[in-house]
Amino acid sequence: MLNVAMISKWHVHADGYAKHLQSLGNVKITSVWDEVADRGRDWADQLGADFEADLDALLRREDVDGVVVDAPTSMHADVMVAAAEAGKHIFTEKAMALTVSECDRISTAVRKAGVKFCISFPARTRPHHLLAKQLMDDGLLGAITLLRIRNGHDGALNNWLPEYWYDEKLAGGGAMMDLGCHPMYLASWLLGQPKRITSMFSHFTGRAVEDNAQCSIEFAGNAVALLETSLVTYQTPPAFELYGTEGTLIVSGDQARFASKRTDSPLQGWISPRQLPKEQPLPLTQWVNGILNDGPMPFGLEDGTKLTELLETAYIAHREKRTVDFKQSGGN
Structure with a gap:
């Protein structure tokens, strides 16, 4: 079982990703963080998950193996660097970040931590x-x-x-x-x-x-x-x-x-x-399978940076x- 935290409901695909994860049978959404607290609390209630008002607290949780990032694109670099440094696998909505320099920050953190990364290229x-x-x-x-x-x-x-x-x-x-x-x-x-x-x-x-x-x-x-x-x-x-x-x-x-x-x-x-x-399976499904089965990860850091x-x-x-x-x- 893969324990996942949802990071923000800002993106219009966020709720669809959560429903897809819940449909897989091998994923549990344990927690939610959102930069808009009221939105996050409501969403956590709908998902039957905990709401964490503090992102660092969410990333310290032992029942979080990976995160799905649907925060505003301008927040992607800070959120994903923090997630990687906490040892969490990362799935992100496109775009990876706003600038190549931000992508480089994310890539350095992900490679140093040895976590798995996938961007949504359906x-x-x-x-x-x-x-x-x-x-x-x-x-x-x-x-x-x-x-x-x-x-x-x-x-x-x-x-x-x-x-x-x-x-x-x-x-x-x-x-x-x-x-x-x-x-x-x-x-x-x-x-x-x-x-x-x-x-x-x-x-x-x-x-x-x-x-x-x-x-x-x-x-x-x-x-x-x-x-x-x-x-x-x-x-x-x-x-x-x-x-x-x-x-x-x-x-x-x-x-x-x-x-x-x-x-x-x-x-x-x-x-x-x-x-x-x-x-092929959707990128989110491939991310889950890659983590649970230690398989190859599609649509990685280089792909996201090129975009x-x-x-x-x-x-x-x-x-x-x-x-x-x-x-x-x-x-x-």
Whole structure:
């Protein structure tokens, strides 16, 4: 049995994570901390767990093996360093932190403590994205020239996200810092080292942070990624397009089509579900299994840091209204 503490209900996914943990059968949520005490107490009551008003007290508890971090992104570095120094395994909602330097602090603490770390990258567990990686690894797309990903919803348009979601001091940004994480980490996984980036962020609903955003990134292999995200688009089907010199993969919603000029390609035309790679367990499930069974841990410190590097540089490009070379941004 894995004993877990929930650190904050700030993130909109926090309650879903708690319910998922309770459904696994091998996890007990023992305690809750929240930077808003009343919210934390109410949540602890709902979960049948103890509420700890003091984070250090929670991290000293012997019935806490690991923590799930859903605190404001601006608090991630301090919370996770404290958790690692207390010897607690860490699962965190994206983004890992607001800056690469904060990610480095977390990484140093985690490695020194020898605890397990996982960041929530659910798009990397999905069949269509696994197919894209498989096609690339098998050489069926040739050299990649263009990646386009769209991810959006109407949370800001129709006001179903909490208003604190638009507090830049807490969240670090808007649409790109939230939904934009998914296109960002997929691009990093598929295309490798970024070279330069431009950003166009807009404020359709007039809030302090952007609610409509697009980044263009050139990667080391000269592939270009067009990454689009929005909190003001209605019923937005996710879109994923991967173009290479010898093949093209188009995914829209649940439908996928592959075209290749390779005569030895095992795939052509519409892709049936049985031709897709098997969906992997959710990152949170893999974190639990990795701790209990001493197995490999997916989506680790390096993955989280690469995402933050992309995000941090994207916001520099937006603020300074210029194309930013990653060599000049303080990134790797």
